[in-house]
Amino acid sequence: MQSSTPAGRAGRPRSAAADTAILAATRAALVDLGWSKLTLQDVATRAGVAKTTLYRRWVGKNELVVDAVAELFDELRLPDRGSLAADIEGVVLQFAAILARPEAKSGLMAVVAESTRDAALRERIRTSIVERQKRLVLEGRARAQARGELPVEPDPVEAARTADLIFDVVAGAVVHRTLVSAEAADGEWVRSFARVLLWGLASLPHQPGLPQDPE
Amino acid sequence: MQSSTPAGRAGRPRSAAADTAILAATRAALVDLGWSKLTLQDVATRAGVAKTTLYRRWVGKNELVVDAVAELFDELRLPDRGSLAADIEGVVLQFAAILARPEAKSGLMAVVAESTRDAALRERIRTSIVERQKRLVLEGRARAQARGELPVEPDPVEAARTADLIFDVVAGAVVHRTLVSAEAADGEWVRSFARVLLWGLASLPHQPGLPQDPE
DNA sequence: CGCTTTCGCTACGCCCCGTAGCGTAATGCC
DNA sequence: GGCATTACGCTACGGGGCGTAGCGAAAGCG
Numbered sequence: 001m002q003s004s005t006p007a008g009r010a011g012r013p014r015s016a017a018a019d020t021a022i023l024a025a026t027r028a029a030l031v032d033l034g035w036s037k038l039t040l041q042d043v044a045t046r047a048g049v050a051k052t053t054l055y056r057r058w059v060g061k062n063e064l065v066v067d068a069v070a071e072l073f074d075e076l077r078l079p080d081r082g083s084l085a086a087d088i089e090g091v092v093l094q095f096a097a098i099l100a101r102p103e104a105k106s107g108l109m110a111v112v113a114e115s116t117r118d119a120a121l122r123e124r125i126r127t128s129i130v131e132r133q134k135r136l137v138l139e140g141r142a143r144a145q146a147r148g149e150l151p152v153e154p155d156p157v158e159a160a161r162t163a164d165l166i167f168d169v170v171a172g173a174v175v176h177r178t179l180v181s182a183e184a185a186d187g188e189w190v191r192s193f194a195r196v197l198l199w200g201l202a203s204l205p206h207q208p209g210l211p212q213d214p215e
Numbered sequence: 216m217q218s219s220t221p222a223g224r225a226g227r228p229r230s231a232a233a234d235t236a237i238l239a240a241t242r243a244a245l246v247d248l249g250w251s252k253l254t255l256q257d258v259a260t261r262a263g264v265a266k267t268t269l270y271r272r273w274v275g276k277n278e279l280v281v282d283a284v285a286e287l288f289d290e291l292r293l294p295d296r297g298s299l300a301a302d303i304e305g306v307v308l309q310f311a312a313i314l315a316r317p318e319a320k321s322g323l324m325a326v327v328a329e330s331t332r333d334a335a336l337r338e339r340i341r342t343s344i345v346e347r348q349k350r351l352v353l354e355g356r357a358r359a360q361a362r363g364e365l366p367v368e369p370d371p372v373e374a375a376r377t378a379d380l381i382f383d384v385v386a387g388a389v390v391h392r393t394l395v396s397a398e399a400a401d402g403e404w405v406r407s408f409a410r411v412l413l414w415g416l417a418s419l420p421h422q423p424g425l426p427q428d429p430e
Numbered sequence: 431c432g433c434t435t436t437c438g439c440t441a442c443g444c445c446c447c448g449t450a451g452c453g454t455a456a457t458g459c460c
Numbered sequence: 461g462g463c464a465t466t467a468c469g470c471t472a473c474g475g476g477g478c479g480t481a482g483c484g485a486a487a488g489c490g
Contacts, residue, residue, distance in 0.1 A: 011466025012456040018468090034332040039446060050469045055448070105331040112394055113324035116317065117249040122397055130395060164396065165407055169384065172391030177383040179327055180345060182337055192380055196415035203414035204407075226435030227487040233437090254477060265438045270479070437486070444478080455468070460461105 014057070021047040022054065026068035030103040035065065035110035062114050062121050069107045070128040072098050078136045084144040088194045091136055092174060096185035099178045109179055137167045151205045162204050169197065229272070236262040237269065241283035245318040250280065250325035277329050277336050284322045285343040287313050293351045299359040303409045306351055307389060311400035314393045324394055352382045366420045377419050384412065 025046035029038045040061060044051040058064040076098070079090040098104055108129075115122035141163060144150040153159040173193060177185045185193075240261035244253045255276060259266040273279040291313070294305040313319055323344075330337035356378060359365040368374040388408060392400045400408075 009466085010458045010464070012458095012468075014467065034329070036329060040448090041446070052449085052470080053468065056467075060448095102331065106328060109324050109328035109331070113250060113321055113328055115397075116320040116324070116394060125395075162407070164398075165404070165411065168392040168396055169388045169408070169411065171395070172387030172389070173384045174387070176387030176390065179331060180340075180386070181379065181383055182330075183379075189380070192377070192419075193384070195418045196380065196384065196412075198415075199418035200411035200413075200415035203410045224435090225433065225489045227437080227489095229436065255479090256477070266478095267439080267480085268437065271436075275479095432490095434489085435487085437484105439483085439485105440481100442479105442481085446477085447475080448473105450471100450473085452470085453468105454470105455466100457464105457466080459464085 018047065018049050018053065019057070022049060022057075022064075023068045023071060026064055027072075027103040027107075030065070030068070030107045034106045038065075040064075062111050062118070063124060065107045066111050066121070066124050066128060069104060069111070070132075072101065072104050073129055073132055076133065076136060078139050078143075080143070084140070084147070084149045085194055085198055087140050087143065088170075088197060089190050091140065092170065092185070092190050092194065093187070095133070095171070096174050096178060096190065099174060100184065105179060109175075133171060134163070134167050137163055137170070141166070150201065153205070165204075166197075166201070169200075233262065233264050233268065234272070237264060237272075237279070238283045238286060241279055242287075242318040242322075245280070245283070245322045249321045253280075255279075277326050277333070278339060280322045281326050281336070281339050281343060284319060284326070285347075287316065287319050288344055288347055291348065291351060293354050293358075295358070299355070299362070299364045300409055300413055302355050302358065303385075303412060304405050306355065307385065307400070307405050307409065308402070310348070310386070311389050311393060311405065314389060315399065320394060324390075348386060349378070349382050352378055352385070356381070365416065368420070380419075381412075381416070384415075 022043065025043050026038075028046055029043050033039075033042070038061065040054050041051050043064070044054055054064065058067070076091070076094055079087060079094075081087050081090055099108075111121065111125060115125055141150060145152050153162065174185050177183060177189065183189075237258065240258050241253075243261055244258050248254075248257070253276065255269050256266050258279070259269055269279065273282070291306070291309055294302060294309075296302050296305055314323075326336065326340060330340055356365065360367050368377065389400050392398060392404065398404075
């Protein structure tokens, strides 16, 4: 959300109902039309507001779609299934379920593509979507360390680096499977992926710079 | 390429030079403008051809961009560095170098986003870009099996499944690192990733359905 | 030299973008 | 209750890209 009255001053407040209606209308338009054929006029009509209202709250189509898609990821939760393997499978399945929805497919990748040429948009995506997902990785890692399933990494810099790596592997694999390969990340696929990831994590405590085979 | 004279009949042949000029102009326009602001009129002017010529050869902007980006991946080669770990690092570094180019960043993800609503476009991406990359995975796997670094999978169905999984993990991780996290997939990152992947591969010969910890 | 196909060029209707301007509605402050 | 302030709906507008049609000229093939 970019709105929220700036400081609590006078004047007619912005309709909060309009915000939710607009974001819902945006997702509906994404389902029906996709990103490229989506027009702000159409979104305004669906939401029952004037087109000018959209331009008063969002600077453009990209920012609007980011906010509309970000709400989809609010339901992401880290389940406690007792083991790291089960936790990974659970959160990956949730992530895959969200990405399977057409409004996420067509909207998310389009704004990511746009963000390669727009630093402000990239930052908006990072704070409202990516950072929220990454927290799950950090929580899951901490929980696994508390269980003794993963060794504790004392160096905070190295810990952040490995967390970033894990995050890119998990999110990237699910996204690629769903959007590029265009096949469902179902239970069987998630089980195979979780096993690969889990064994891969076992290699991380080693010092870098010495490539070595598992054998 | 969609052109190539249909059957070899009479008439003025299509200029092959125009094809290469158009695709090069498309990549240049992607660098300068990005996907959303790229116009076919601009591409035509850069290439020194008329706008109508573009519409005679490509049905739309998406197909043109797919062909322009696909040529970037022609230089992908599987290096023979002697070990599976080194081979993985080498090909991942090449892939990352291509994705680091701005014309690949802004173009590839945009057409992937569009392909979620266009089956023909998805198929075009698959045959001209994805399938070419996947061959490297198959070759690398076969070479590693010949070296004895990976066990041979007798079941062809299972072998295809694991190849798809590896491909989604590798391509997805590099794409996510480069585009979403917006950080370079440099040598250090690739080494860490290759180690994780290599250890993860060691888990694959096991039968599915029995989640088990590496310990 | 005819036949065929491509090419460059111009022109056109269509639709979306993004903004400006106006009158009206909903608040907070005094 | 009046007043300043801000949001809202509505209309209108210039600008520009899209995709197509039509034409004459060019470049091959037999």
